[in-house]
Amino acid sequence: MLVYHLPGTFETREAQLDLLWEAGATGLEERAGTIRVYFDDRADLAPEVSDGEWRQEADQDWLAEFKANLRPVHAGRVTIVPPWLTGEVPAGQVALIIEPGMAFGTGHHATTRMAVEALGELELSGRTVLDVGTGSGVLAIAAALLGAGHARGLDIDPITIPIAWENAEINGVPQGRVSFAEGSLGLDSDAPEPACDVLVANLYAELHDLLAGEYAVTLRPGGPLILTGILGSKLALVSEALEREGFSQLQVRQDGEWVLLTARA
Ligand code: SAM
Structure with a gap:
């Protein structure tokens, strides 16, 4: 990666930045009193901007850097890695392995973490769990491992x-489970889902409001409902929808601006 280091800032060099673009710069970045100017090839620069220095730098691998910074996420009885x-x-924790990729749900978001924690507080043995908005599969896989x-x-x-599916396989969850x-x-389904014992959904408040009636139809009487993806400012919308549909025992937990709501059908 070829970078031309020019002393100054965007402000002090404002009138000269066009000269860099005209010389073929592919990008400009300001860092600690230096303007980093990216080029594919060395260029002849105008005298006004010739007081800098050409440097060949190692390419930065953003993905490798992101992966190197990932840490385990502790969510109650489960650790997501x-x-x-x-x-x-x-030792003693349930290991939930998620390959970071294109789908939401590495465990690093507060909503995922709270939902895994809430699943870990339930007695799930032998029960059927429905995860609406599964993303990476993290919540369904957590339920199976629990x-x-x-x-x-x-x-x-x-x-x-x-x-x-790939994440389930990495965790050794058998296909039948x-x-x-x-x-x-609801409207997005081809056929009604069979009744479930536990329903978990990490979506968003407006969608929970729309789907509350479907949750009531799909979840067996008395079954636990775990909803998250709800901003604190929109909690009332979801709790009113659940009360409207006959859910009871509403409980709220919060992490920063995010809320998780549990209830019973
Ligand atoms: N369950 C994962 C977690 O807890 O980390 C992923 C949650 S992510 C915030 C929401 C997921 O819901 C996305 O994968 C999105 O595609 C999906 N989604 C959005 N609207 C949906 C809907 N109406 N029905 C089912 N899934 C939906």
């Missing part, structure tokens, strides 16, 4: 489905 950090899962008889993940984005399908509840 990328495949190369399984050695950092504390003992659910069957966990099913739905997502309207088809790109997520093979990713979720987990399944993923493109789809949703």
Whole structure:
């Protein structure tokens, strides 16, 4: 990567920046009193900007840097890790391995973390769990690892489905204990979902409001509902929708601006 280091800032060099673009610069960046000017090839520069220095620098691998900075996420009984950090899962914790990729749900978002934690507080043995908006499959896979008889993940984005299957495989969850399908509840579904014992959904407040009636139809009476993806400022919209649909025992937990709401059908 060829970078021309020019002393100054965008402000002090404002009148000269065009000279750099005209010379073939592909990008400009200001860092600590130096303007870094990116070029594909060395160029002849106008005298006004010739007081800098050409440097050949190592290419920066952003993906490698992102991966190197990932840390394990502790969510109650579960620790979520990328495949190369399984050695950092504390003894006694359930290890949930997620390959960071195109689908939402590495565990680093507060909503995912709170939902995994809430699943870990339930007795899931032998129960059926439905995860609406599964993304990477993280919540369905967590449920299966925590003992659910069957966990099913739905997502309207088809790109997520093979990713979720792959994550289930990395975690050694047998095919009979987990399944993923493109789809949703309500208007976005092709056919009604079978009744489930536990329903978890990390979506957003307006969608929970729209789907609240579907949650009530799909979740067996008394079954736990876990909803997140809700901004604190929009909590009332979701709690009113749940009360309207006959849910009870509403409880709220919060992490920063994000809220998780639990209730019983
Ligand atoms: N469950 C994962 C987690 O907790 O980290 C991913 C949650 S991500 C915030 C929301 C996911 O819901 C996305 O993958 C998105 O494609 C999906 N989604 C959005 N609208 C949906 C809908 N109406 N029905 C089903 N999935 C939906």
